[in-house]
Amino acid sequence: MAEKNVLVLTGGGDCPGLNAVIRGIVKSARKKTGWKVLGSIEAFNGILKDPMEVVKLNKKKAAGIHVKGGTILKTTNKGNPFDYPVENSDGTWSTADLSDELLRRIKELNVEAVINIGGDGSQRISQKLHEKGLNIIGVPKTIDNDLSGTDITFGFRTAVQIATDSFDKLVTTAESHHRVMIMEVMGRDAGWIALHTAIAGGAEVCLIPEIPYDVNKVVNHINKRYEKGKGFVNIVVAEGAKPIDGNTFAKASTEAGYEHKRLGGVAYRLSEELKEAGCKADIRETVLGHTQRGGTPIAFDRILATLFGIKAFELVADGDFGKMVAFKNNEITAIPLKEAISEYNYIKTDAYEIKAAKSIGISFGD
Numbered sequence: 001m002a003e004k005n006v007l008v009l010t011g012g013g014d015c016p017g018l019n020a021v022i023r024g025i026v027k028s029a030r031k032k033t034g035w036k037v038l039g040s041i042e043a044f045n046g047i048l049k050d051p052m053e054v055v056k057l058n059k060k061k062a063a064g065i066h067v068k069g070g071t072i073l074k075t076t077n078k079g080n081p082f083d084y085p086v087e088n089s090d091g092t093w094s095t096a097d098l099s100d101e102l103l104r105r106i107k108e109l110n111v112e113a114v115i116n117i118g119g120d121g122s123q124r125i126s127q128k129l130h131e132k133g134l135n136i137i138g139v140p141k142t143i144d145n146d147l148s149g150t151d152i153t154f155g156f157r158t159a160v161q162i163a164t165d166s167f168d169k170l171v172t173t174a175e176s177h178h179r180v181m182i183m184e185v186m187g188r189d190a191g192w193i194a195l196h197t198a199i200a201g202g203a204e205v206c207l208i209p210e211i212p213y214d215v216n217k218v219v220n221h222i223n224k225r226y227e228k229g230k231g232f233v234n235i236v237v238a239e240g241a242k243p244i245d246g247n248t249f250a251k252a253s254t255e256a257g258y259e260h261k262r263l264g265g266v267a268y269r270l271s272e273e274l275k276e277a278g279c280k281a282d283i284r285e286t287v288l289g290h291t292q293r294g295g296t297p298i299a300f301d302r303i304l305a306t307l308f309g310i311k312a313f314e315l316v317a318d319g320d321f322g323k324m325v326a327f328k329n330n331e332i333t334a335i336p337l338k339e340a341i342s343e344y345n346y347i348k349t350d351a352y353e354i355k356a357a358k359s360i361g362i363s364f365g366d
């Protein structure tokens, strides 16, 4: 029987659980005769580079990797094949549509199907490539949990655990110094990490992109805590949070091919805003940044990622392409990629978790 190749790649920001997905795919493929697993290094860059950077993924390469953070296949958020960064002879950069060249090279490798493990941007690319005829399956990953179509993405709960552990440490210092401690977490468009960390840690204030905040309301909330004699406040702020009538704290990226604005540092702006609005307490800021994406995945994420990998290969073996694997109503399933990218997973402002958080005294500054 002719050998069939499935090509796996990881795109976008790294995320705890990526290696567990890869291992799930490799282990399932071994059980099915005639399948070989290839990996493209750094998302689609491995295919588009000269020479190509493609590795064979066998039992040995996948052994024990489910406990490791990052991705053995490396990743990038600067490799959209439809808008690929190309260096000009004068050293400047422009972009070009290399999707046809990508498909040609994938064919040359005798690849039957592609499994693209990535976030919203990566799955948009998956859908576009599927429309061009590629047999592709998406696996949703992001610590931000902002992909709809799945109830949860792997990596999210690990990020919340990391943030909660840090939050707990900041509570003791807030209490000891009678300070306001601001902790900034990731979440450029959706505030899931902030909301879950605020509930898990017991924050007094939680600021998320979905609910623009009124700084005066935040200061009133802080002052009430000090008036009651408790004398300390812990705030969780998502990097994408913004004041009413204000903007997200972001700067344009100077990195060629990087399609997002760079976020990070809103904690410092908030600190200034609180002082200007009359907050008298001492304030300190902590930006957790990429620590939330690093290290080993917690058990839940290892399991979810492993099941996603197994399901992705099942779809490949069944020839059921153009789908994204998903976790819905406690079941591993798959939905059309088109549906998965049709909307964004924002926190609904009338969500039960928001109501519940407010009922235990967490202010969203609204």
Ligand code: F6P
Binding pocket: 013, 014, 077, 119, 142, 143, 144, 186, 187, 188, 239, 263, 293
């Ligand atoms: O998409 C996940 C995310 O963690 C965002 O919350 C964050 O803004 C972004 O990645 C930063 O990624 P990088 O520094 O890799 O560009």
